[in-house]
Amino acid sequence: MPEPAYVKIAGEFARNIHTGRWPAKMRLPSYSQIVQDYGVSDIVARKAIELLLSQGLVRSERRRGIYVSDRPNLTRISPERQRQTPEETFRTESDQDISVDRTTEEVSATEEQAGPFGISVGDKITLVVTRVTEGRKPVSISDTYQPLGVTGVSDATHLEETLADRLPTTTHAEWLGTEPGDLVKTVHQRFFAQDGRLIMMSDVSYPRDRYDKFLFRMVLGESSSDANE
Amino acid sequence: MPEPAYVKIAGEFARNIHTGRWPAKMRLPSYSQIVQDYGVSDIVARKAIELLLSQGLVRSERRRGIYVSDRPNLTRISPERQRQTPEETFRTESDQDISVDRTTEEVSATEEQAGPFGISVGDKITLVVTRVTEGRKPVSISDTYQPLGVTGVSDATHLEETLADRLPTTTHAEWLGTEPGDLVKTVHQRFFAQDGRLIMMSDVSYPRDRYDKFLFRMVLGESSSDANE
């Protein structure tokens, strides 16, 4: 039960990236190169790269090559980012051109929105789709729902964020340019007012190589016992 | 550019699981079964299963089979769980036998602990290793560090949790019984006192199929602007 070849190769590559020996955006050796360099077969090289892809360390551009992620150590921090506009948030994360595009429309609430908002299916709500690019590369797309008349979240005092790995909706997949079968990081947000009323809901998708980790700052209630799980 | 065969198969299986047609713990068709049923090759069947594995919908038991996750819809909720002991937390998540084992020792702080705690490398600190099993299956292992003399986190008022997908440490991998190259969900916790002092740090690992999603409840600061990213 020795370490499989693809784990060994992936480990070596990961170390190169973490230590900075392989800088951001560097092109990795191609599959055929790896096959030659390490004397392994095609599939071993692919499994190694796939391991890096699922950790978000590298990104694949079809027919061009595999590249080290743009910022392999970026952390998404909540809830601070909610006090800023997306422009501000992404600008602090980046040294490149950020572009934010919003489209607003009125749609009929489905079961998914009607339930949490406490309205009826078919009731009109506002949908804002926000698309963010960084230096021409899409980095985020979100669907934001609010009841008519409500604008912004200045009344919100509490935020719930749910993080999961999901197959993106077709709309999100198209915008992010992911391959069929590619998972994305999804953040589902719910903003609540002081009285517990739901003010806004948002579904955000990020490509897997966007963030290395997700940080959440929380306030603890009265008595916390021993914490370790 | 049609949908690849393995995405189609994985989608079909995922639907079966989400709708409950395939109940928790059910054994999936074996690779050779899938090959026959769908008239595809070995590698297509494997890529399909792998897609489910990375979403945590199924779990693989070597030489036994692929099984639907025990609770394919479980959510890990913070910070509520910090007010409970691990026994209580996992008990509410489960209908099975929960066993929690703790070992305490004194170790020398490495750079990783010394920095955040504001002590010197080599200073003694307390390390508590907590191992949790559910019905004989390991579901969590954590390394908890505290300065000597500090016990518990009753003074903590703030909690930071960082979520990431990582290759586990050897200790964690052994306990969880993961295969080489398997990623795990890691939660890095930091407990702070009112004055901002770091009281406790903890590194927790979960197998990929333990939680479907991670929920975090946060309090928003004064002025929140428009939130969509």
Place this chain on the structure above:
DNA sequence: AAGTGGTCTAGACCACGTG
């Protein structure tokens, strides 16, 4: 003895980007 999941080899075709 048969079946299983995990690893691996040696090929192949396609659509597209680059030089």
Place this chain on the structure above:
DNA sequence: ACGTGGTCTAGACCACTTG
């Protein structure tokens, strides 16, 4: 024209579990 990443086939061996 060539190299690229993505998909796919048809084999193989191993170590172990199950009947």
